[in-house]
Amino acid sequence: MFENxxxxxxxxxxxxxxxxxxxxxxxxxIPAKRITAIIGPSGCGKSTLLRAFNxxxxxIPGSHIDGEIIFEGKNLYDRDxxxxxxxxxxxxxxxxxxxxxxxxxxxxxxxxxxHGYKGSLDELVESTLKKAALWDEVKDILKQSALSLSGGQxxxxxxxxxxxxxxxxxxxxxxxxxxxxxxxxKIEELMQSLKENYTIVIVTHNMQQAARASDYTAMMMLTDGxxxxxxxxxxxxxxxxxxxxxxxxEDYVTGRFG
Amino acid sequence: MFExxxxxxxxxxxxxxxxxxxxxxxxxxxxxxxxxxLAGFFSIFTTLGIVYTxxxxxxxxxxxxxxxxxxxxxxxxxxxxxAEFGILPLASxxxxxxxxxxxxxxxxxxxxxxxxSEYATLKMRNTLKPILELLAGIPTIVYGYFALTFVTxxxxxxxxxxxxxxxxxxxxxxxxxxxxxPLIASVSEDALTAVPRSLREAAYGLGATKxxxxxxxxxxxxxxxxxxxxxxxISRAIGExxxxxxxxxxxxxxxxxxxxGAETMTGHIVRISSGDLSYDSIDYDSIFAIGLVxxxxxxxxxxxxxxxxxxxxxVYE
Amino acid sequence: MKFNSIDPKNSFAxxxxxxxxxxxxxxxxxxxxxxxxxxxxxxxxxxxxxSVFGYAIIDSKVDPATLAVDGISIEEQSKEQLVELLxxxxxxxxxxxxxxxxxxxxxSWSEVLSVVExxxxxxxxxxxxxxxDSLFKRTDVTQEYTAILEENPNAQLKFxxxxxxxxxxxxxxxxxxTAGIRTAILGSLWTIxxxxxxxxxxxxxxxxxxxxxxxxxxxxxxxxxxxxxLAGVPSIIYGILGLAIFVRTLEPLTSGSLLGFVDPTxxxxxxxxSAGLTLGLLVLPLIIINSxxxxxxxxxSLRHAGYGLGATKxxxxxxxxxxxxxxGILxxxxxxISRAIGExxxxxxxxxxxxxSFDPTSPFSKFTTLPIQIYQWTARPQPEWQHLAGAAILVxxxxxxxxxxAAIIARNKLSRKF
Numbered sequence: 001m002f003e004n005x006x007x008x009x010x011x012x013x014x015x016x017x018x019x020x021x022x023x024x025x026x027x028x029x030i031p032a033k034r035i036t037a038i039i040g041p042s043g044c045g046k047s048t049l050l051r052a053f054n055x056x057x058x059x060i061p062g063s064h065i066d067g068e069i070i071f072e073g074k075n076l077y078d079r080d081x082x083x084x085x086x087x088x089x090x091x092x093x094x095x096x097x098x099x100x101x102x103x104x105x106x107x108x109x110x111x112x113x114x115h116g117y118k119g120s121l122d123e124l125v126e127s128t129l130k131k132a133a134l135w136d137e138v139k140d141i142l143k144q145s146a147l148s149l150s151g152g153q154x155x156x157x158x159x160x161x162x163x164x165x166x167x168x169x170x171x172x173x174x175x176x177x178x179x180x181x182x183x184x185x186k187i188e189e190l191m192q193s194l195k196e197n198y199t200i201v202i203v204t205h206n207m208q209q210a211a212r213a214s215d216y217t218a219m220m221m222l223t224d225g226x227x228x229x230x231x232x233x234x235x236x237x238x239x240x241x242x243x244x245x246x247x248x249x250e251d252y253v254t255g256r257f258g
Numbered sequence: 259m260f261e262x263x264x265x266x267x268x269x270x271x272x273x274x275x276x277x278x279x280x281x282x283x284x285x286x287x288x289x290x291x292x293x294x295x296l297a298g299f300f301s302i303f304t305t306l307g308i309v310y311t312x313x314x315x316x317x318x319x320x321x322x323x324x325x326x327x328x329x330x331x332x333x334x335x336x337x338x339x340x341a342e343f344g345i346l347p348l349a350s351x352x353x354x355x356x357x358x359x360x361x362x363x364x365x366x367x368x369x370x371x372x373x374x375s376e377y378a379t380l381k382m383r384n385t386l387k388p389i390l391e392l393l394a395g396i397p398t399i400v401y402g403y404f405a406l407t408f409v410t411x412x413x414x415x416x417x418x419x420x421x422x423x424x425x426x427x428x429x430x431x432x433x434x435x436x437x438x439x440p441l442i443a444s445v446s447e448d449a450l451t452a453v454p455r456s457l458r459e460a461a462y463g464l465g466a467t468k469x470x471x472x473x474x475x476x477x478x479x480x481x482x483x484x485x486x487x488x489x490x491x492i493s494r495a496i497g498e499x500x501x502x503x504x505x506x507x508x509x510x511x512x513x514x515x516x517x518x519g520a521e522t523m524t525g526h527i528v529r530i531s532s533g534d535l536s537y538d539s540i541d542y543d544s545i546f547a548i549g550l551v552x553x554x555x556x557x558x559x560x561x562x563x564x565x566x567x568x569x570x571x572x573v574y575e
Numbered sequence: 576m577k578f579n580s581i582d583p584k585n586s587f588a589x590x591x592x593x594x595x596x597x598x599x600x601x602x603x604x605x606x607x608x609x610x611x612x613x614x615x616x617x618x619x620x621x622x623x624x625x626s627v628f629g630y631a632i633i634d635s636k637v638d639p640a641t642l643a644v645d646g647i648s649i650e651e652q653s654k655e656q657l658v659e660l661l662x663x664x665x666x667x668x669x670x671x672x673x674x675x676x677x678x679x680x681x682x683s684w685s686e687v688l689s690v691v692e693x694x695x696x697x698x699x700x701x702x703x704x705x706x707x708d709s710l711f712k713r714t715d716v717t718q719e720y721t722a723i724l725e726e727n728p729n730a731q732l733k734f735x736x737x738x739x740x741x742x743x744x745x746x747x748x749x750x751x752x753t754a755g756i757r758t759a760i761l762g763s764l765w766t767i768x769x770x771x772x773x774x775x776x777x778x779x780x781x782x783x784x785x786x787x788x789x790x791x792x793x794x795x796x797x798x799x800x801x802x803x804x805l806a807g808v809p810s811i812i813y814g815i816l817g818l819a820i821f822v823r824t825l826e827p828l829t830s831g832s833l834l835g836f837v838d839p840t841x842x843x844x845x846x847x848x849s850a851g852l853t854l855g856l857l858v859l860p861l862i863i864i865n866s867x868x869x870x871x872x873x874x875x876s877l878r879h880a881g882y883g884l885g886a887t888k889x890x891x892x893x894x895x896x897x898x899x900x901x902x903g904i905l906x907x908x909x910x911x912i913s914r915a916i917g918e919x920x921x922x923x924x925x926x927x928x929x930x931x932s933f934d935p936t937s938p939f940s941k942f943t944t945l946p947i948q949i950y951q952w953t954a955r956p957q958p959e960w961q962h963l964a965g966a967a968i969l970v971x972x973x974x975x976x977x978x979x980x981a982a983i984i985a986r987n988k989l990s991r992k993f
Contacts, residue, residue, distance in 0.1 A: 071279075072279070081281065082279065112272075165272070166272065
């Protein structure tokens with residue numbers, strides 16, 4: 001259906017922590033410049049799958065995958081692929097806001113600097129913070145510690161920090177789970193404004209959020225009799241929520257699940 | 259189409275990302291990692307250096323015609339000028355001072371640990387712990403001075419000047435006990451606080467008093483951790499040098515009388531090496547042989563202590 | 576107590592109050608034991624103060640007035656005048672011997688003055704009292720003084736402080752009244768600087784390696800275990816190692832002859848450099864362990880944030896981990912350094928000099944340090960040296976206390992919240 005716009009494609013993806021298989025046989029095509037939500041009950045491997053997309057899983061000793069994740073025609077897990085480069089191209093926003101304990105300015109500028117940004121850092125910081133809808137709130141306090149911001153502002157700063165190096169994809173791991181409803185709304189608005197230029201993949205345990213904010217939804221569930229998760233259904237969001245094909249999806253989105 | 263997604267707008271100001279996924283040669287990263295590894299590995303060289311130098315020079319010592327390994331281990335005289343090299347007088351002085359030190363340090367250190375972990379209020383802890391740290395931070399030479407100029411005169415006043423020599427092992431041992439007290443206290447306290455709260459609560463729930471909880475539940479549970487602390491303290495006492503060098507006396511002396519002077523292994527090394535030591539002399543070689551005994555005995559004690567601590571941790575984690 | 580004759584409820588109640596009482600007794604015991612620690616610390620300090628002040632009877636063989644030139648007392652003469660005074664009053668051999676040790680043109684004014692006082696005035700301490708006796712046994716003091724006066728008409732009874740600023744800035748000497756600790760303080764500082772230069776980068780580097788880079792394989796486990804074991808090796812063993820490696824094997828380097836420093840007195844490698852490196856080996860495990868703890872306390876989320884931005888491990892370590900671990904690393908290092916400053920035994924073995932009266936000027940100078948000085952003075956039988964040792968201890972403790980205060984300030988100023 002959206003074949004030509006696929007930016008990340010997984011093929012027979014299995015993810016392991018040591019001997020434990022956390023995610024089984026995922027086949028997924030993430031459409032470019034869209035928001036894709038991954039939903040499912042806790043412990044079904046949503047975050048694990050997300051973190052496989054920019055090889056963050058590797059930071060956990062013993063984790064490994066088999067299968068392929070294709071990004072721009074290249075398997076991300078090929079031998080000659082540099083995980084550092086992968087993460088440069090596929091950014092990430094974490095569950096809890098984790099700004100660096102430095103100034104707001106430095107939070108945005110640091111990554112650009114280490115990647116050898118040639119232009120004016122001041123301009124980059126300004127334009128990035130504008131994209132993240134944070135500029136008006138922080139333009140007078142750029143030199144202040146990022147830790148002085150509220151939780152919601154910190155999280156938007158983390159989005160801005162990811163935007164600054166102009167990735168193609170931004171992975172968001174339950175970005176609003178630590179925030180209050182108003183801050184959550186702002187993050188969702190921000191996602192909408194970003195999808196023109198970026199592909200966003202978001203993990204959420206909040207079904208309303210997935211329904212409101214995403215274009216596509218992947219439903220994950222533990223496969224029967226194991227503790228390993230897999231994607232049981234992937235479709236446009238409104239189809240998932242209105243007429244799911246899988247009975248388990250229906251149970252889950254209507255709240256009849258466990 | 260993939261080439262298209264790497265659009266030029268993404269490269270604004272950034273070095274090209276076109277073949278970006280390819281592994282880069284990051285030489286500086288590699289060099290830094292190698293240097294850090296070398297820094298980490300450096301300590302291995304220290305250990306090898308210790309083992310090699312002690313072993314090599316000690317071997318030279320034992321190869322000398324006037325020395326014999328059996329005699330070294332069993333001889334009751336250490337008199338280099340008449341070619342008698344029995345380590346027993348030195349070892350017995352070390353054991354004597356250590357025993358006296360532990361007589362002080364174990365009960366006091368344990369009591370302090372129990373008090374800190376079970377009875378003291380937060381405020382008391384916050385005043386007492388820095389004092390203990392201060393006690394532990396005082397250089398040992400200062401303790402040596404304290405032993406010689408304060409404790410020895412008091413001992414001589416109490417027991418009589420003809421009973422207690424100016425240099426004696428008891429004064430050195432007592433002060434060493436004070437030195438080791440903070441070590442035993444802090445390691446035992448760690449062991450006590452590691453006993454899970456649930457265990458205490460279970461006992462309280464059965465109507466036990468605080469004392470009963472401490473003595474019948476917490477202490478037995480922390481026993482292995484406490485024994486690790488004691489072993490560590492013994493190892494520290496064996497290696498302690500300046501207190502005995504100043505207060506315990508010069509000259510090997512095979513005696514168990516704590517009021518007489520006797521030279522410990524460490525004290526002997528210090529006395530021999532503070533003179534002009536020529537490299538080819540038997541004295542020079544002998545300090546390596548004594549050093550080897552010292553190194554091995556403290557190492558074994560430390561390893562045992564670590565082993566106990568590790569096993570203890572596994573129980574509650 | 577006969578349980579069966581009393582009804583159960585009462586027996587429980589009795590029992591309980593007894594149990595509670597014994598609890599109170601124990602609690603008191605615990606408190607007492609803890610107080611012992613505090614008392615000891617107090618006694619230790621009192622003992623030192625006690626020995627630093629007190630009466631002394633001082634006799635001088637030569638009246639200082641006879642050495643005055645044109646009515647100018649020796650304290651007001653220039654260095655050249657003092658040297659002339661020495662040349663005039665000492666035998667040629669003695670004068671040349673000192674000139675060979677260190678030429679008079681290279682010695683400072685105060686160094687020359689102390690030589691004059693030592694060799695020409697020949698003060699003599701006949702008897703000393705500590706502070707306690709000076710304050711509360713005045714009659715003993717005066718009695719003894721009158722007795723001594725009969726034989727030594729020049730003798731004076733003075734209440735003196737063995738620790739004066741004068742003494743802190745004066746060089747070492749063999750006369751108790753003029754001996755100072757400057758040589759020892761400078762020796763300690765030189766040694767410590769070398770220790771820091773050597774041990775800090777390697778220590779922090781090793782800690783970074785073990786915490787950030789090392790995977791879970793046997794090599795790294797061996798390294799970690801080894802470091803833990805090294806921390807427990809008696810300090811005197813490090814002295815023996817330093818003697819064998821730095822003094823003997825690396826002598827061309829540590830004596831400076833490899834770099835063109837030719838000084839016959841230090842050609843044996845018993846130099847500031849050897850001492851500093853030995854102490855460096857000694858504190859390395861402490862610095863590593865403390866730094867590891869500091870690095871470990873930096874939250875993992877910061878590292879993940881860095882990785883998420885495509886930063887390399889070193890970029891993250893340098894920009895985020897190290898700055899945030901710095902307060903802990905500095906505190907740990909200062910504590911390790913204060914341990915090194917107080918160390919005596921390894922330096923005795925490495926070969927501290929027994930008597931040097933001039934300042935160290937390079938890493939290839941002979942050395943003595945404050946604790947070494949204290950040891951040598953304490954070990955002398957004459958009581959006046961023990962007063963001096965007390966004075967030096969006071970200086971050492973002040974030095975250590977200020978270092979510890981610096982550590983606390985560093986921790987508070989630099990520490991951040993996450």
